Amino acid sequence: MRLSWRPYTLELSHPFRIAHGTSHTRTAVLIELDGGLGEAAIVEYHGESLAAVEEYLKRAAEALADAPPTLQGRLALLPAGGSRAARAAVEMALFDLWGRELGQPLWRLFGLDPKQAPPTSFTIAIGEPADMARLARDSAMPILKLKVGDAGDLERLEAVRAARPDARIRVDANGGWTPARARELIPELVRLGVEFLEQPLPPAAREDYAGLRGLGLPIFADEPIKTLADLVAWAPYVDGVVVKLAKSGGLAPARTLMEAARSLGLEVMIGCMVETRLAVGAAAHLAPLADHADLDGPLLIKNDPFTGLGYAGARLLLPTNPGLGIVVGPL
Incomplete structure (x- = not known):
C-alpha cells in the first residue's frame, strides 16, 4: 500500500477563541492511502504537532507497505503509540477503502x-x-x-x-x-x-x-x-x-x-x-x-x-x- 500526505491550512470564518487561546487558522494533514482518504487534526492542547503526525505517518507507511488485503489484517499493522490524530487519519483511510470495496457507506x-x-x-x-x-x-x-x-x-x-x-x-x-x-x-x-x-x-x-x-x-x-x-x-x-x-x-x-x-x-x-x-x-x-x-x-x-x-x-x-x-x- 502507498501512503502519501500533505499539510493543509484551514481558514476560520471567525477568530476562534477558547480557554486555550485564539486561532485564526488551524492545520490539518490530509492523507491518501491507495485511494482511501483521511485527515489528522493538529491540536496543540491535545499534544499534537505536525512533526508528531508526520513521524507516525512514516511508521504507518512502512508497516502497511506489504499489508494483507483484509481490513482486520491492515488495522492490526497500525503502529502503537505516537500521534492519535495520525492514527485516526490512517484508520479513516482503511475504513474508506473497505467501504469502497464493498460499495456501501460505512453507516x-x-x-x-x-x-x-x-x-x-x-x-x-x-x-x-x-x-x-x-x-x-x-x-x-x-x-x-x-x-x-x-x-x-x-x-x-x-x-x-x-x-x-x-x-x-x-x-x-x-x-x-x-x-x-x-x-x-x-x-x-x-x-x-x-x-x-x-x-x-x-x-x-x-x-x-x-x-x-x-x-x-x-x-x-x-x-x-x-x-x-x-x-x-x-x-x-x-x-x-x-x-x-x-x-x-x-x-x-x-x-x-x-x-x-x-x-x-x-x-x-x-x-x-x-x-x-x-x-x-x-x-x-x-x-x-x-x-x-x-x-x-x-x-x-x-x-x-x-x-x-x-x-x-x-x-x-x-x-x-x-x-x-x-x-x-x-x-
Missing part, C-alpha cells in the same frame, strides 16, 4: 440508521457579548455551544440567551474555570436554561468534579477522554463524555468508547475538532450511536475542499457514497 456496514443521528450544535467562540449574540442570531441554528473561560462569561451567556430565547444552549469551558468559579456560575447556567456543561475544570482537577455534581446541571468530560482507561477513571465524576476520532485514534476506538460509556450509564456526545467534512464526515457515521452531536467543524471554516456530508440546518445528512462517502475538490 450501513456498521448496521446504523442515519435517521437516528442527533442534530448538531453550532459553536460560538469566546468574544464580546454583543458579538456572540449577533453570531447566535445570524446562525439561526437551534442548538448553540458557547465557549467560555474568563471573567466575562455570565455577561456573554446573558446576551446570547436574550438574543436567542428559543435556542438550546450548551456551554464549554475547556477547563478554564476554577472549582469556586464553577460553583458560582452553574446555578446561573441552570437559570438560563443551559442543557449541560463541558469540561468546566482542567483535566488534572478530576477529584474536584465530585463537588459540581448535584448542582442541577449535567457535566461532560472532553479533553481527558482518550482511552478506555480514561473513561473508566472519569465515569464516577461526570454525567457524560465527549468522544472524538482524533482523540481516541479512529473509528473503531471511538465506537468502543461510546459503547463502554453507555454500559457505565453515561451520556455520549460525538464531537470533532476544527476539521473538514472529511474527518467530520467520518465521525458522522457513528453519530447514530450518540445522544448528542457537535459535528460543526466544516461550518467554522472557509476553505473546506470536501463534499459528501450535508447539513439541513442542524440535521446531519450522512454521506451516501461508498466508504466515508467524501469527495475531494481542488486543494
Whole structure:
C-alpha cells in the first residue's frame, strides 16, 4: 500500500477563541492511502504537532507497505503509540477503502440508521457579548455551544440567551474555570436554561468534579477522554463524555468508547475538532450511536475542499457514497 500526505491550512470564518487561546487558522494533514482518504487534526492542547503526525505517518507507511488485503489484517499493522490524530487519519483511510470495496457507506456496514443521528450544535467562540449574540442570531441554528473561560462569561451567556430565547444552549469551558468559579456560575447556567456543561475544570482537577455534581446541571468530560482507561477513571465524576476520532485514534476506538460509556450509564456526545467534512464526515457515521452531536467543524471554516456530508440546518445528512462517502475538490 502507498501512503502519501500533505499539510493543509484551514481558514476560520471567525477568530476562534477558547480557554486555550485564539486561532485564526488551524492545520490539518490530509492523507491518501491507495485511494482511501483521511485527515489528522493538529491540536496543540491535545499534544499534537505536525512533526508528531508526520513521524507516525512514516511508521504507518512502512508497516502497511506489504499489508494483507483484509481490513482486520491492515488495522492490526497500525503502529502503537505516537500521534492519535495520525492514527485516526490512517484508520479513516482503511475504513474508506473497505467501504469502497464493498460499495456501501460505512453507516450501513456498521448496521446504523442515519435517521437516528442527533442534530448538531453550532459553536460560538469566546468574544464580546454583543458579538456572540449577533453570531447566535445570524446562525439561526437551534442548538448553540458557547465557549467560555474568563471573567466575562455570565455577561456573554446573558446576551446570547436574550438574543436567542428559543435556542438550546450548551456551554464549554475547556477547563478554564476554577472549582469556586464553577460553583458560582452553574446555578446561573441552570437559570438560563443551559442543557449541560463541558469540561468546566482542567483535566488534572478530576477529584474536584465530585463537588459540581448535584448542582442541577449535567457535566461532560472532553479533553481527558482518550482511552478506555480514561473513561473508566472519569465515569464516577461526570454525567457524560465527549468522544472524538482524533482523540481516541479512529473509528473503531471511538465506537468502543461510546459503547463502554453507555454500559457505565453515561451520556455520549460525538464531537470533532476544527476539521473538514472529511474527518467530520467520518465521525458522522457513528453519530447514530450518540445522544448528542457537535459535528460543526466544516461550518467554522472557509476553505473546506470536501463534499459528501450535508447539513439541513442542524440535521446531519450522512454521506451516501461508498466508504466515508467524501469527495475531494481542488486543494
